[in-house]
Amino acid sequence: RVVKRSVPKPGPNEILIKVAASPINPSDLAFLEGLYGFKKPTPVVPGFEGSGTVVAVGSGMMGRYLNEKRVACISQGQRDGVWAEYMVTTTNLALPLDRSVSFDQGAMSAVNPLTAMAFLSLAKEGNHQTIVQTAAASALGRMVDRLCQRDGIQVINIVRRETQVELLKNEGAKLVLNSSDSKFDQHLSDICRQYQPHLAFDAVAGSLTMKVLEAMPSHSKVVVYGGLSYKPVQANPGQLIFQDKSINGFLLSTWLRRKNIIQSLKIWQRAQKLLATDLKSKIRGHYPLSEVQKAIKEYQKQMTDGKCLLRSEH
Numbered sequence: 001r002v003v004k005r006s007v008p009k010p011g012p013n014e015i016l017i018k019v020a021a022s023p024i025n026p027s028d029l030a031f032l033e034g035l036y037g038f039k040k041p042t043p044v045v046p047g048f049e050g051s052g053t054v055v056a057v058g059s060g061m062m063g064r065y066l067n068e069k070r071v072a073c074i075s076q077g078q079r080d081g082v083w084a085e086y087m088v089t090t091t092n093l094a095l096p097l098d099r100s101v102s103f104d105q106g107a108m109s110a111v112n113p114l115t116a117m118a119f120l121s122l123a124k125e126g127n128h129q130t131i132v133q134t135a136a137a138s139a140l141g142r143m144v145d146r147l148c149q150r151d152g153i154q155v156i157n158i159v160r161r162e163t164q165v166e167l168l169k170n171e172g173a174k175l176v177l178n179s180s181d182s183k184f185d186q187h188l189s190d191i192c193r194q195y196q197p198h199l200a201f202d203a204v205a206g207s208l209t210m211k212v213l214e215a216m217p218s219h220s221k222v223v224v225y226g227g228l229s230y231k232p233v234q235a236n237p238g239q240l241i242f243q244d245k246s247i248n249g250f251l252l253s254t255w256l257r258r259k260n261i262i263q264s265l266k267i268w269q270r271a272q273k274l275l276a277t278d279l280k281s282k283i284r285g286h287y288p289l290s291e292v293q294k295a296i297k298e299y300q301k302q303m304t305d306g307k308c309l310l311r312s313e314h
Helices: 026-032 063-067 103-107 111-125 139-151 162-170 184-195 207-215 237-242 252-257 261-273 288-301
Strands: 012-025 050-057 071-075 085-088 095-096 130-133 152-160 175-178 199-202 219-223 246-249 283-288 306-309
Touching: 012 063, 012 103, 026 288, 050 063, 050 085, 050 103, 071 085, 071 103, 095 103, 111 139, 111 199, 111 252, 111 261, 130 139, 139 152, 139 237, 152 162, 152 184, 162 175, 184 207, 184 252, 199 207, 207 219, 288 306
Parallel strands: 130 152, 130 199, 152 175, 199 219, 219 246, 283 306
Antiparallel strands: 012 050, 012 085, 012 306, 050 071, 071 095
16 A cells, blocks of 8 residues: 655665656565565565665765765665655665666666676576576566577577467577477477586476476586475475586575675676666556556566556656
């Protein structure tokens, strides 16, 4: 529900942002249902990412630098999120937006684009020529495929509907498998035998994790970063024990914390340059905060058709 509250005040190393826009992401839906990796004390404002203008700062040099700047922002730990007219976050969770980036694209520039950049970086670090990804028709999945096309990495894309197969192929994807197909397991096994991928990124979990890992060669790894199936990851112990296969988790904030300030800025600068092309997010509709329930239902109907953006009404 929508309520009126006092405008929050920033503390040390915090900033107050006048929010312009915030998307609805799968992670937001999981959080609303209490199924995300952490919970916050309620009542709480949802929303993990957005964009806006810094209008007040607490103490600290970084806050003074960000004052009055347009930023992309991420909500912090146990505090309120971005689905509001104003929100407070820490200075390290606000990223200055280039003048060429609109508030709409800036609102979606952190979670998916930086995760896609992270996956590309992990693939390159391991010298992987081919990777596998599930939920490939999602906004993030399509970003990963475009980045890999640009950098010459083959992607075995897994989707769950035939219309999504056509969608990805129309965007230049070469290898797309439909997990709803009766012969999916065999097709996945055959294509993995041909291309020998040793790295996979999985947003679904459940039995699909096991199927992907079983189809890949020895010494392979599946990186799980989501649970769209709402089911626990499944795995065959024999694959882990005798074939040296593994399952890891991925959280963007943890990955970013391992980068120094120079590395982080380089990643962010490159991401912003690609927001108009490979890292661009399609927008399906804009909704005022007062219509948040309608926006959530619209997004849930068809999550691959583009983002539903919440816009402040001030």
